[in-house]
Amino acid sequence: MATGVSVYVRRPRDLGLLIRERRLLLGWSQRDLAMRSGVGRQWLVDLEKGKAAAPLHLLIQTLDALGLVIRIFDDTPARLPMSRLVDSGPEAGPGAARDRIVRWRPRVTAPFDVPARQIAAGQAEPRHRAQDQGAGLTYEPTDFESLGETITKDKLYQPEYRAVIERMVTHVIRSEGPVFDELVARRIARVHGLARATGKLLQITRDVTDPVFARSSEDNRSIVWPGADSQKLVPFRDASKEVRDHPDVPLVELASLAASFLAAGHTISKTAELMSRRMGLKRMAENTRSRFEAAAELARSLGADQ
Incomplete structure (x- = not known):
């Protein structure tokens, strides 16, 4: 795992202090961090004060926006077998968040520039590995x-509601x-009761x-991307037609699905047919076939079918 400075977090206040000092180090306001993390500003205010009962997924989003990750290690005298799987890092005393704050600072070129995710050497980022091919x-x-x-x-559509829309988007x-x-706009419309x-x-x-x-076309x-890299394949994610129909699946995601069929030795044409079945289509229109074949060509050109 990547080498870093460890911070002991034994109380909610320790974690809140870590997040606050990291945010100030980056020169961000609470609103900036809330926007980057996709969380409510008041929730963040309470978190920094050690008051929030933080849902884990929101906490992870907030730490990720700050370029931080959670590392769990065995702090018992027995050092149970789990410790072989994680990096314990240097020891610190309880409540040492202020003195042991991580000193890495992501590059910031604009007020809301998304910091690049920090991936340890030799590790792939699970969310965007083309090799995953959407399995599971x-x-x-x-x-x-x-x-x-x-x-x-x-x-x-009122100006005072814009901040709510920003957080939802x-x-x-x-x-x-x-x-x-x-x-994205349809999701916002439907949660507001619009067809x-x-x-x-x-x-x-x-x-x-x-x-x-970041955007790509x-x-x-x-297409809007959650991270800075908008030029790579992402794993295919299964969904029912009611949740997300095939025209709403970006080509870079379809290409990961195509890669799994190409790797099994299927031709471009056969891969398109198999993709159609996977999508639950009873028949494949010509424009749909063309798009599925384009996804297969993209996968092959990037070597994702190997």
Whole structure:
């Protein structure tokens, strides 16, 4: 594992202090960190004070935005076998968060630039490994309840509601990205009880994401990425047609599915047919075949079928 400075966290206050000092080291306000992490600002305020009963997934999102990871090690005298799997790091005393704060600082070039994730040498980032080929991965639509926001349909387009929309959009991208921006807008529309996303809501979504997230394009559609790297394949995530239909799966994700069939020795044409079955299509339209074949060609060109 990567070498780093260890911090003992034995109380919520220790963790809150670590997060606060890290944030200040980076020159971020609480609003900046809340936006980057996709969490509510008040939740973050309470977390820094050691008051929050922090859901683990929100805590991990916040630490990730700060370039930090959780490392668990055996602190018992017996040093149980689990300690072989993790790096215990140098010892520190209880409550030493202030003195032992991690000193790595990610590159920041804009107020909301997403810091690059730090991956240990020799380790792959599970979320974006093309070799995973989607085995066992499931596409989950965003759960907005974890944000703790009050959803108010009547305020959707009002200026004072923009901060809520910003947090919701960020939450969708962190949960579902890479994702087409119109799908992000649809998620926001549906949680507000709307059947579809209006052009105005789509524009608001783009206004929110443009300064913050990396983008790529596919056939005049815009894909928003949760991290800085928008030029690589990502694992395929299974979903029912009702949750996410095949046109809403980015080509870079379809290519990972195609790679698994190509690696088994299938041709480009046969791979498209197998992808169609995997997607639950009764028949494959010509434009769908062309897109699936394009995904297979992309996988082959990047060597993901090996």
